[in-house]
Amino acid sequence: MTVLLALPALLLMAVVFGWPMLRYAWLSFHADSVLTGLVPIPNGGANWLRLLTDSRFWLDAGQTTRFAIVSVGLELILALAIALLLDQRWRGRSAVRALSLLPWALPTTMMALGWRWIFNTPYGPIEQVAEAAGFGPLNLLSTPAMTWIVTVLADVWKTTPFITLILLAGLQTIPEDLYAAFRLEGGSAFQALRRVTIPLLMPYILLSLLFRMAQAFGVFDLIQVLTGGGPAGSTESLALYAYLNGMRFLDFGYSATVMVGGFLLLTALILLGALLLRMTGALRAMQP
């Protein structure tokens, strides 16, 4: 009977995670918008046909994937450097670790607003410095390329601490003797990093990659507040597109289709990534 104790928690999860996906799957085969008076009417596969030829969906899918890969990649490199620094013993390490955690703890929308001021043209500090150095206005939030870089930067700033902590936990499992032995055999510090640290850290790297890729693929808060998807849709993510379809265009049928489509794409990407890893043999390192 004690099994019943698990029921409320699992039930709540089933409703909140499971029901929406069933509902979307159903809605994606219905027209449900202002045109139908917000009443779902079966429309066969019309939503799905539309999705396949919707250039905005595929553009956003590409942009979201690119955003996820570039920002998570940068985060990983930066996090590895920071984790190596924090893994060493020095006075005040714990205070520095706490402060470096702060970006992760702050609400995304709050910092997105902060970034809008920092990247403001012409009054923000970056523009002021660029102006003084003679680079002219950078138009950080009004040219597509610059805005994209700024968005990635804001995401890297916020989520690097998460990867840092995972990698730090991994570093602490590597016995010091291994390094001593490696040095005795004449290996340099860089070789130690490449031949000892990174291979042993691989399970932790893959784990943080998995978590962060999934999160970055669903990026919403940052983009909605920082750029609104602009300029000219150049930073729009799939989640934002689904949101706009539902909440602005009031087209729930198509919004649901975009969400299922996005979810399928993400699943395909993760499977593809796992397949690539398996082919390169990196997954074997996953077994602790």
Added chain:
Amino acid sequence: MSSKRSWVSSRHAVLVTLLLIWSLAPMIWQLISSFTSSEALVNGAIPFQNRWTLIHYRELLSSDPPFWRYLLNSTVVAGASTVLTLVLAVPAAYVLAQLPRRWRRGIRSGVMAAALFPYVLLFLALLELARNFHLGNSLFALALPYSALAMPLALLLLTAAFEGLPKDLDDAARLEGLTLRQRLRWVMLPLIAPASASTAILVFLFAWNEYPIALTWLSRSDLLTLPVAMARIAGSSIYSIPYGAYAAATVLGAIPLLLLVLLFQRQIVSGLTNGAIKG
């Protein structure tokens, strides 16, 4: 660890300083801006001693609703979500930890998949539920989706904690004639207190910061949580945003989190790492 300690300390200090600048500079810039008068924000020629003001804070606290209201709302939502999550997750984790190995693995993969799920995709169907069951514009109702969304992490952390306890303990307490309730309350709970604390602080932070669900469930301006209030401020207009006031809002909004991070650093770190790794 001798080799690690012998690292050149000056190079070290430089790297640590860089790390701190990277992590804190955006916040410090907000702090400076929040005390700078609106004219000085757009005019660098104003002399140093004439640039400073408290007006942004005064405006923020006298607006309607006053800014502290959002902080209060976020605290209520986050507190309610934390309590609800723990109340549901602790007994569930106790049960899950006792299931036969085969089952446990299956349930764990399911929970892990939910933990990875980009939950923003759920907002539309959850909004429908909120409409049908009249859950919109209620801070306590918001705790329902929040604790469901935080549940995967809570289950991963707490199940691992229960699995770490000696199995004989529960049996011995049972033989002593303690009921399930008594065993949970007096034997198990004290032992999993560290994992519960980690879970609590992470759920609290998640609920405090959550945006898309709060955005769609709350519309009354006196009920907005901090993230939604901030976004609404940002959405007003791109060109006429009074940045001084928003910098002040950022500072006020960051203070509670700064305190939480400094006070509960240990719990946050162990929760995040265990949640990802033991899962």
